[in-house]
Amino acid sequence: MTKYEDLYFRQYQNELINNFFFDEVEFDFETHKKLIYWGVRVMGRERTKPQTIEEAYIRFNARSVLLDWIGLLTPRQLMILFPIEKDYDGHKYQTKDYFYTMDVCIKHGLDTKIGDAFEFLWDYQNWDIADLIIEYMSDISNVRKFEGHPGLMEEFAAKNGLKTYREREINGSSVFIEDLVITDDGKVL
Template identity: 40%
Template sequence: MNQSKTQKLFYLYANRKIKVGHDGYIELNAILDDDYRMKRGQEIFATIFFLGVKSHRYVNRAKWKNIPPMLRFKAMEEDLTMVEGFTPRQIMTIFPIDKVYDKTGEVKDYFSTMDMIKQHGLDTPIHDVFEFLINYMNKDIRIFCVDMITALSDLKREQGGTGVLEDLLVQGDGYQNGEK
């Protein structure tokens, strides 16, 4: 896919997300029935989350890196907040699990994702959305999670620390606190 088409798709998703959020806010304020407001709010939040995650597939990486890390991280954190309290069943309707099978058992696949969901409970609300999504097998979700980890790493580096992956590598090798 060429760069201009990719950018158009990103802006299409991003602009639609803003429009749905704006119109949804107005709509929710006009609904008097609490049960219907809750149901409609979840539908609107699911749509905003879908558009926010989907847009990351089409991000221009050069331009994305020029946005301050705090702004990148905050925008993605807001997307996660939209689905806080959703159940795995609801997430599965927004982003179905990829039908990828790994015979070795060493890679996340459809079955390992379903095992994780069964342990969590299909209709149990998700409180740590990022932790749930990082273990969820869907290409769009993976891209979103990688972008969020990258934004957090850039933010930590900007504040004088090391990135998230560097921290994990150092801790995993025993180099933390000068152990080796």
């Protein structure tokens, strides 16, 4: 953990101790904005893989709670905490940019609660938010793997007829081994 990540984590812990809330009625933007800010900064940067199913569930649940809290914000409040990236050439590269994100926010209603944060944040262009969403999807995938199901990418690959590979160390050298993929219609790729 870098010194900045350690600082983010300590700040988040302080906010959890001082401003944790259980109920939507208790939510106040001015009181809880630091809790959400530091939560996104910490949970979007946690890159280690869980070693047990309990760890996977803990990470998934912690990010789920954070997404629930973000769902209590309005897009205007979210823009205060995590401004939209000032990238203006999305039309050229067919990517999300400032204009696309603003359009999504305006269509949603700038002063309407976000509600389903995962769906809304998917269209929100900010790198801290993007990191959080990626880690949340990794949590879902990790929980599925611990439960004996394929991860999200493995399932996507199987449905689309794509081969996947895993890196393994054999006799001190790194090799890629092809995964056995069975499609929905029972064919082995």
